[in-house]
Each structure stands twice: as C-alpha cells, then as structure tokens.
Amino acid sequence: MKSRKLTWQARSAPGAVIVLCAFCTAGARAENSFGIQIGPGVAAHDVKKLDLGLVWDPGLQWWHIGGYHFTVVGEGHVAYWKLDAADAVYSHIWEFGVTPVFRFIKDTGWFKPFIEAGVGIRFLSHLRQTPDRATSTSFQFANMVGVGAQFGEHGNYQVGFRFQHLSNADIKQPNPGMNFSQIYFQYNF
Numbered sequence: 001m002k003s004r005k006l007t008w009q010a011r012s013a014p015g016a017v018i019v020l021c022a023f024c025t026a027g028a029r030a031e032n033s034f035g036i037q038i039g040p041g042v043a044a045h046d047v048k049k050l051d052l053g054l055v056w057d058p059g060l061q062w063w064h065i066g067g068y069h070f071t072v073v074g075e076g077h078v079a080y081w082k083l084d085a086a087d088a089v090y091s092h093i094w095e096f097g098v099t100p101v102f103r104f105i106k107d108t109g110w111f112k113p114f115i116e117a118g119v120g121i122r123f124l125s126h127l128r129q130t131p132d133r134a135t136s137t138s139f140q141f142a143n144m145v146g147v148g149a150q151f152g153e154h155g156n157y158q159v160g161f162r163f164q165h166l167s168n169a170d171i172k173q174p175n176p177g178m179n180f181s182q183i184y185f186q187y188n189f
Helices: 002-029
Strands: 034-043 047-056 062-065 068-083 092-106 111-124 128-130 139-151 157-167 178-188
Touching: 034 157, 047 178, 068 111, 092 139, 111 157
Parallel strands: none
Antiparallel strands: 034 047, 034 178, 047 068, 062 068, 068 092, 092 111, 111 139, 139 157, 157 178
C-alpha cells in the first residue's frame, strides 16, 4: 500500500511542477492581470440583477488567426436579484459563483473587439421565487455567450453584452431555468 502511494506521488510531481510554472509564467507576462466588473441585467418574471465581478487575466494566448487569438480569463461573481413580482416569496436573492470565460479577441490596437463564451457554477441564497416558481437546488450552472470590446491605450476599459442561462441541468426537478440579458462594464488594472 505504501509503495503505491509513493509511486503515484512520484509520477504526479513533474506534472504539478509544469502546471505551476505555466501559471507563474503566464501571470508574469500579463499586461492587465486583474479587473473589476459591474453589470446590470434583466430576466423574465420581473427579475432584475446587478452583478459584481472580479476578473483575473493570466495572459494566456493561443491560435493566432488573422490578427485575433484565443484567451481565457477567470471570473468570480456576486450578484443581487430583485424580484418585482407582486407574489414574490423572496424579493431579494443572492447569487455567488465562478466562470472561466474563453474569448476570441483582436491581438493589438486601441480598440479590440471580441466574442466570448463560458460555463461556470453558481449558488443561490433562496430556491423559491414565487409560490409557483422555484428551483430545486441552490447549485446552478451558468452558461454564457457574449460580445464586447476592450479599449484604451493600455486596454484598461471593457464593455460587453452577455446572454446568460442559469439552470441545474436537470439534476433535480423542478428546473425552470432563468435567462438574463446583461450589459457589463469593466476596468482592468
């Protein structure tokens, strides 16, 4: 038993070192490594949302195609839902989660347009929205697609539009899902 454990550790150590070095190198070459994001959104059933996000850009780039490249950023979110329905059981719901976001963005220039997509996880503070509308789990998946642009001399500003779908992927019923249309503004440090 002991020899198996040592063998596994010996095999996994080089992989862990390579991953650690890749992240340290990527973080060191990033121009704008962190950003803060704010985004209002709306959904059906009289739901309004205000989302605050912290964004980490490790500076990874791959597949340079025609002056554009792919990249990935990590986002952490805290959002506040306001339900304006007259029969709202909980008129204030909190949403917490993380999402890796993949982008296809222009390489250089003062104005860099992009398209983006991501799948993350969310946790909701309350399951019931109205007497006849509830999610069965606090755990939700957050699928998102969007368009936007990063601009400014150092790429400090960003604006975008996203369509986001939250649901538990039928882990448990009911699973009504929620679709948000959201604009966002971001400042990169």
